[in-house]
Amino acid sequence: MIKQESAKGRKEIIVTPENVIRPIKPWTMDVQRFLAYMTIERQITFVPKPKGIDNNGNEVVSFLAGEVYDYPLPNLLLSDATIDSAAKLLRKYHDLSVDYLSQLTGNEKWMFNIQMPQEVMCHNDFAPYNVTTRNGLATGMIDFDTLCPGTRLWDVVYAAYRWVPFYSEDIKIDFNRKCLRLQRFLQAYGLEKESYPEVISCLMMRLQVLIQFMISSAAKGEENFQNNIRQGHIEKYEADIQYLREHELSILSQIGVI
Numbered sequence: 001m002i003k004q005e006s007a008k009g010r011k012e013i014i015v016t017p018e019n020v021i022r023p024i025k026p027w028t029m030d031v032q033r034f035l036a037y038m039t040i041e042r043q044i045t046f047v048p049k050p051k052g053i054d055n056n057g058n059e060v061v062s063f064l065a066g067e068v069y070d071y072p073l074p075n076l077l078l079s080d081a082t083i084d085s086a087a088k089l090l091r092k093y094h095d096l097s098v099d100y101l102s103q104l105t106g107n108e109k110w111m112f113n114i115q116m117p118q119e120v121m122c123h124n125d126f127a128p129y130n131v132t133t134r135n136g137l138a139t140g141m142i143d144f145d146t147l148c149p150g151t152r153l154w155d156v157v158y159a160a161y162r163w164v165p166f167y168s169e170d171i172k173i174d175f176n177r178k179c180l181r182l183q184r185f186l187q188a189y190g191l192e193k194e195s196y197p198e199v200i201s202c203l204m205m206r207l208q209v210l211i212q213f214m215i216s217s218a219a220k221g222e223e224n225f226q227n228n229i230r231q232g233h234i235e236k237y238e239a240d241i242q243y244l245r246e247h248e249l250s251i252l253s254q255i256g257v258i
Protein backbone atom coordinates (compact mmCIF):
# COMPACT_ATOMS: atom_id res chain seq x y z
CA MET A 1 0.00 0.00 0.00
CA ILE A 2 1.40 3.39 -0.97
CA LYS A 3 0.27 6.48 0.84
CA GLN A 4 0.98 9.47 -1.26
CA GLU A 5 0.51 13.18 -0.83
CA SER A 6 -1.30 14.29 -3.94
CA ALA A 7 0.94 16.26 -6.28
CA LYS A 8 -0.91 19.42 -5.43
CA GLY A 9 -0.56 18.82 -1.71
CA ARG A 10 -4.12 17.77 -1.09
CA LYS A 11 -5.22 15.15 1.37
CA GLU A 12 -3.62 11.78 1.43
CA ILE A 13 -4.59 9.33 -1.28
CA ILE A 14 -4.06 5.64 -0.56
CA VAL A 15 -3.00 3.58 -3.57
CA THR A 16 -3.11 -0.22 -3.33
CA PRO A 17 -2.45 -2.64 -6.19
CA GLU A 18 -6.23 -2.89 -6.72
CA ASN A 19 -7.83 0.25 -5.38
CA VAL A 20 -7.36 3.93 -4.76
CA ILE A 21 -8.91 5.42 -1.65
CA ARG A 22 -9.66 9.12 -1.83
CA PRO A 23 -11.35 11.63 0.48
CA ILE A 24 -15.10 11.87 -0.11
CA LYS A 25 -16.46 15.11 -1.58
CA PRO A 26 -19.99 16.48 -2.01
CA TRP A 27 -19.96 15.34 -5.67
CA THR A 28 -18.49 11.86 -5.08
CA MET A 29 -21.75 9.94 -5.47
CA ASP A 30 -22.62 11.74 -8.71
CA VAL A 31 -19.11 11.05 -10.03
CA GLN A 32 -19.42 7.38 -9.03
CA ARG A 33 -22.78 7.11 -10.81
CA PHE A 34 -21.14 8.40 -13.98
CA LEU A 35 -18.15 6.06 -13.60
CA ALA A 36 -20.59 3.17 -13.16
CA TYR A 37 -22.29 4.14 -16.42
CA MET A 38 -18.96 4.33 -18.24
CA THR A 39 -17.48 1.11 -16.88
CA ILE A 40 -20.60 -1.09 -16.69
CA GLU A 41 -23.00 0.14 -19.38
CA ARG A 42 -20.31 1.28 -21.83
CA GLN A 43 -17.71 -1.34 -20.78
CA ILE A 44 -14.93 1.23 -20.75
CA THR A 45 -11.67 0.17 -19.12
CA PHE A 46 -9.74 3.44 -19.35
CA VAL A 47 -11.54 5.08 -16.40
CA PRO A 48 -11.60 3.75 -12.82
CA LYS A 49 -14.43 1.47 -11.69
CA PRO A 50 -16.38 3.01 -8.81
CA LYS A 51 -16.38 0.87 -5.67
CA GLY A 52 -18.50 2.98 -3.34
CA ILE A 53 -17.58 4.31 0.08
CA ASP A 54 -15.45 2.37 2.60
CA ASN A 55 -16.01 2.03 6.36
CA ASN A 56 -13.97 5.17 7.00
CA GLY A 57 -16.20 7.20 4.72
CA ASN A 58 -13.67 7.45 1.89
CA GLU A 59 -14.27 7.00 -1.81
CA VAL A 60 -12.91 3.80 -3.35
CA VAL A 61 -12.17 3.41 -7.07
CA SER A 62 -10.20 0.79 -8.97
CA PHE A 63 -6.48 1.33 -9.63
CA LEU A 64 -5.55 1.96 -13.26
CA ALA A 65 -2.14 0.60 -14.24
CA GLY A 66 0.45 2.89 -15.80
CA GLU A 67 2.74 5.79 -15.01
CA VAL A 68 1.42 9.20 -13.96
CA TYR A 69 3.70 12.24 -14.36
CA ASP A 70 3.60 15.81 -13.14
CA TYR A 71 5.48 18.98 -14.16
CA PRO A 72 8.11 19.47 -15.30
CA LEU A 73 7.05 16.90 -17.88
CA PRO A 74 9.73 14.33 -18.72
CA ASN A 75 10.95 14.14 -22.33
CA LEU A 76 9.04 10.88 -22.65
CA LEU A 77 5.80 12.92 -22.52
CA LEU A 78 6.87 15.55 -25.05
CA SER A 79 6.60 13.53 -28.24
CA ASP A 80 4.03 13.98 -30.99
CA ALA A 81 2.80 10.49 -30.19
CA THR A 82 1.99 11.56 -26.63
CA ILE A 83 0.02 14.58 -27.83
CA ASP A 84 -1.89 12.42 -30.31
CA SER A 85 -2.68 9.76 -27.75
CA ALA A 86 -3.88 12.26 -25.14
CA ALA A 87 -6.10 14.15 -27.58
CA LYS A 88 -7.54 10.91 -29.01
CA LEU A 89 -8.23 9.53 -25.54
CA LEU A 90 -10.09 12.71 -24.62
CA ARG A 91 -12.11 12.49 -27.85
CA LYS A 92 -13.02 8.86 -27.26
CA TYR A 93 -14.02 9.65 -23.69
CA HIS A 94 -16.15 12.64 -24.74
CA ASP A 95 -17.94 10.68 -27.45
CA LEU A 96 -18.73 7.85 -25.05
CA SER A 97 -20.01 10.29 -22.42
CA VAL A 98 -22.60 12.00 -24.65
CA ASP A 99 -25.47 9.59 -23.98
CA TYR A 100 -25.06 10.03 -20.24
CA LEU A 101 -26.32 13.62 -20.51
CA SER A 102 -29.90 12.33 -20.90
CA GLN A 103 -29.56 10.49 -17.57
CA LEU A 104 -28.77 13.66 -15.64
CA THR A 105 -31.52 14.89 -13.32
CA GLY A 106 -30.28 18.43 -12.89
CA ASN A 107 -29.94 17.84 -9.14
CA GLU A 108 -26.35 16.59 -9.32
CA LYS A 109 -23.68 18.26 -7.24
CA TRP A 110 -20.57 19.19 -9.17
CA MET A 111 -17.39 20.97 -8.11
CA PHE A 112 -17.51 23.43 -11.02
CA ASN A 113 -20.35 25.35 -12.63
CA ILE A 114 -21.76 23.79 -15.78
CA GLN A 115 -20.70 25.47 -19.03
CA MET A 116 -23.56 25.66 -21.53
CA PRO A 117 -24.43 24.07 -23.84
CA GLN A 118 -24.10 20.62 -22.30
CA GLU A 119 -22.38 18.66 -25.08
CA VAL A 120 -20.30 16.11 -23.16
CA MET A 121 -19.27 15.20 -19.62
CA CYS A 122 -16.18 17.38 -19.19
CA HIS A 123 -13.38 15.88 -17.12
CA ASN A 124 -12.23 19.46 -16.56
CA ASP A 125 -8.70 18.57 -15.49
CA PHE A 126 -7.43 16.30 -18.26
CA ALA A 127 -3.78 16.94 -17.45
CA PRO A 128 -0.73 14.66 -17.30
CA TYR A 129 -1.10 14.38 -13.49
CA ASN A 130 -4.58 12.89 -14.01
CA VAL A 131 -3.77 10.56 -16.90
CA THR A 132 -2.11 7.15 -16.75
CA THR A 133 0.45 6.41 -19.47
CA ARG A 134 2.41 3.50 -20.89
CA ASN A 135 5.63 4.17 -22.78
CA GLY A 136 4.67 7.81 -23.02
CA LEU A 137 1.19 7.18 -24.45
CA ALA A 138 -1.99 8.20 -22.64
CA THR A 139 -3.96 5.13 -21.69
CA GLY A 140 -6.28 6.01 -18.80
CA MET A 141 -8.06 8.84 -17.02
CA ILE A 142 -8.22 9.30 -13.26
CA ASP A 143 -9.41 11.84 -10.70
CA PHE A 144 -12.91 12.76 -11.82
CA ASP A 145 -13.48 15.26 -8.99
CA THR A 146 -13.87 18.09 -11.48
CA LEU A 147 -16.43 16.25 -13.65
CA CYS A 148 -19.48 18.15 -14.92
CA PRO A 149 -21.39 18.64 -18.16
CA GLY A 150 -20.11 21.28 -20.54
CA THR A 151 -18.81 22.03 -23.99
CA ARG A 152 -16.18 20.03 -25.82
CA LEU A 153 -14.19 23.19 -26.39
CA TRP A 154 -14.07 24.02 -22.65
CA ASP A 155 -12.45 20.64 -21.89
CA VAL A 156 -10.24 20.60 -25.00
CA VAL A 157 -8.64 24.02 -24.46
CA TYR A 158 -7.72 23.28 -20.86
CA ALA A 159 -6.35 19.86 -21.82
CA ALA A 160 -4.27 21.47 -24.58
CA TYR A 161 -3.00 24.08 -22.08
CA ARG A 162 -1.79 21.22 -19.88
CA TRP A 163 -0.36 18.93 -22.58
CA VAL A 164 1.27 21.42 -24.99
CA PRO A 165 1.91 22.91 -22.40
CA PHE A 166 1.07 26.58 -22.30
CA TYR A 167 1.24 26.15 -18.53
CA SER A 168 4.14 28.47 -17.81
CA GLU A 169 5.98 26.38 -15.25
CA ASP A 170 7.07 24.09 -18.04
CA ILE A 171 9.29 26.25 -20.21
CA LYS A 172 11.28 23.66 -22.14
CA ILE A 173 9.36 24.27 -25.34
CA ASP A 174 9.71 27.35 -27.54
CA PHE A 175 6.80 29.34 -28.92
CA ASN A 176 6.72 27.88 -32.43
CA ARG A 177 6.83 24.36 -31.16
CA LYS A 178 4.04 25.10 -28.69
CA CYS A 179 1.87 26.30 -31.57
CA LEU A 180 2.63 23.16 -33.58
CA ARG A 181 1.82 21.00 -30.56
CA LEU A 182 -1.44 22.89 -30.01
CA GLN A 183 -2.39 22.38 -33.66
CA ARG A 184 -1.52 18.72 -33.36
CA PHE A 185 -3.65 18.33 -30.23
CA LEU A 186 -6.66 19.99 -31.89
CA GLN A 187 -6.26 17.90 -35.05
CA ALA A 188 -5.84 14.63 -33.17
CA TYR A 189 -8.94 15.45 -31.13
CA GLY A 190 -10.77 16.31 -34.35
CA LEU A 191 -12.04 19.66 -33.12
CA GLU A 192 -14.32 21.29 -35.68
CA LYS A 193 -12.57 24.03 -37.64
CA GLU A 194 -15.31 26.51 -36.71
CA SER A 195 -14.11 26.35 -33.10
CA TYR A 196 -10.46 27.13 -33.86
CA PRO A 197 -10.84 30.94 -33.72
CA GLU A 198 -12.23 30.62 -30.17
CA VAL A 199 -9.50 28.38 -28.80
CA ILE A 200 -7.37 31.04 -27.13
CA SER A 201 -10.24 33.24 -25.94
CA CYS A 202 -11.96 30.19 -24.47
CA LEU A 203 -8.75 29.13 -22.73
CA MET A 204 -8.29 32.60 -21.24
CA MET A 205 -11.86 32.48 -19.94
CA ARG A 206 -11.31 28.98 -18.58
CA LEU A 207 -8.27 30.17 -16.60
CA GLN A 208 -10.15 33.24 -15.39
CA VAL A 209 -12.98 31.04 -14.13
CA LEU A 210 -10.41 28.86 -12.38
CA ILE A 211 -8.92 31.90 -10.63
CA GLN A 212 -12.38 33.04 -9.49
CA PHE A 213 -13.15 29.53 -8.27
CA MET A 214 -9.92 29.43 -6.25
CA ILE A 215 -10.68 32.82 -4.70
CA SER A 216 -14.26 31.96 -3.75
CA SER A 217 -13.30 28.50 -2.42
CA ALA A 218 -10.51 30.01 -0.31
CA ALA A 219 -12.93 32.64 1.01
CA LYS A 220 -15.29 29.81 2.06
CA GLY A 221 -12.43 28.41 4.17
CA GLU A 222 -11.13 25.63 1.91
CA GLU A 223 -7.55 25.05 2.97
CA ASN A 224 -6.28 23.56 -0.30
CA PHE A 225 -7.18 26.69 -2.16
CA GLN A 226 -5.91 28.97 0.61
CA ASN A 227 -2.56 27.15 0.36
CA ASN A 228 -2.57 27.34 -3.44
CA ILE A 229 -3.13 31.08 -3.27
CA ARG A 230 -0.36 31.51 -0.68
CA GLN A 231 1.95 29.56 -3.01
CA GLY A 232 1.29 32.07 -5.80
CA HIS A 233 -0.93 29.95 -8.07
CA ILE A 234 -3.17 32.86 -9.00
CA GLU A 235 -0.22 34.96 -10.16
CA LYS A 236 0.93 32.05 -12.35
CA TYR A 237 -2.47 31.67 -14.01
CA GLU A 238 -2.66 35.44 -14.47
CA ALA A 239 0.76 35.42 -16.13
CA ASP A 240 -0.42 32.62 -18.44
CA ILE A 241 -3.55 34.62 -19.36
CA GLN A 242 -1.35 37.64 -20.08
CA TYR A 243 0.94 35.52 -22.27
CA LEU A 244 -2.03 34.13 -24.18
CA ARG A 245 -3.52 37.61 -24.62
CA GLU A 246 -0.24 38.96 -26.00
CA HIS A 247 0.27 35.99 -28.33
CA GLU A 248 -3.34 35.25 -29.31
CA LEU A 249 -3.05 36.52 -32.88
CA SER A 250 0.27 34.81 -33.58
CA ILE A 251 -0.98 31.54 -32.11
CA LEU A 252 -4.16 31.71 -34.21
CA SER A 253 -2.05 32.49 -37.25
CA GLN A 254 0.25 29.55 -36.58
CA ILE A 255 -2.65 27.13 -36.18
CA GLY A 256 -4.04 28.31 -39.50
CA VAL A 257 -6.96 30.48 -38.41
CA ILE A 258 -5.78 33.88 -39.70
Ligand SMILES: Nc1ncnc2c1ncn2[C@@H]1O[C@H](COP(=O)(O)OP(=O)(O)OP(=O)(O)O)[C@@H](O)[C@H]1O
Binding pocket: 004, 006, 007, 008, 009, 010, 011, 013, 015, 020, 022, 048, 061, 062, 063, 064, 065, 068, 129, 130, 132, 142, 143
Ligand atom coordinates in the same frame (compact mmCIF):
# COMPACT_ATOMS: atom_id res chain seq x y z
N1 LIG B 1 -7.57 5.24 -10.19
C1 LIG B 1 -6.26 5.45 -10.13
N2 LIG B 1 -5.40 4.59 -10.71
C2 LIG B 1 -4.08 4.75 -10.63
N3 LIG B 1 -3.48 5.75 -9.95
C3 LIG B 1 -4.27 6.64 -9.33
C4 LIG B 1 -5.68 6.55 -9.41
N4 LIG B 1 -6.20 7.57 -8.70
C5 LIG B 1 -5.14 8.27 -8.23
N5 LIG B 1 -3.98 7.72 -8.59
C6 LIG B 1 -2.62 8.18 -8.24
O1 LIG B 1 -2.73 9.04 -7.10
C7 LIG B 1 -2.37 10.39 -7.47
C8 LIG B 1 -3.28 11.38 -6.79
O2 LIG B 1 -4.61 11.00 -7.02
P1 LIG B 1 -5.74 12.02 -7.53
O3 LIG B 1 -5.29 12.64 -8.80
O4 LIG B 1 -6.98 11.25 -7.54
O5 LIG B 1 -5.77 13.09 -6.36
P2 LIG B 1 -5.54 14.65 -6.31
O6 LIG B 1 -5.74 15.08 -4.93
O7 LIG B 1 -6.29 15.36 -7.34
O8 LIG B 1 -4.07 14.79 -6.71
P3 LIG B 1 -3.42 15.70 -7.80
O9 LIG B 1 -3.53 17.05 -7.28
O10 LIG B 1 -2.04 15.14 -7.88
O11 LIG B 1 -4.18 15.51 -9.09
C9 LIG B 1 -2.48 10.43 -8.99
O12 LIG B 1 -1.65 11.43 -9.56
C10 LIG B 1 -2.04 9.02 -9.36
O13 LIG B 1 -0.64 8.91 -9.33
Ligand SMILES: [Mg+2]
Binding pocket: 129, 130, 142, 143
Ligand atom coordinates in the same frame (compact mmCIF):
# COMPACT_ATOMS: atom_id res chain seq x y z
MG1 LIG C 1 -5.46 14.52 -9.53
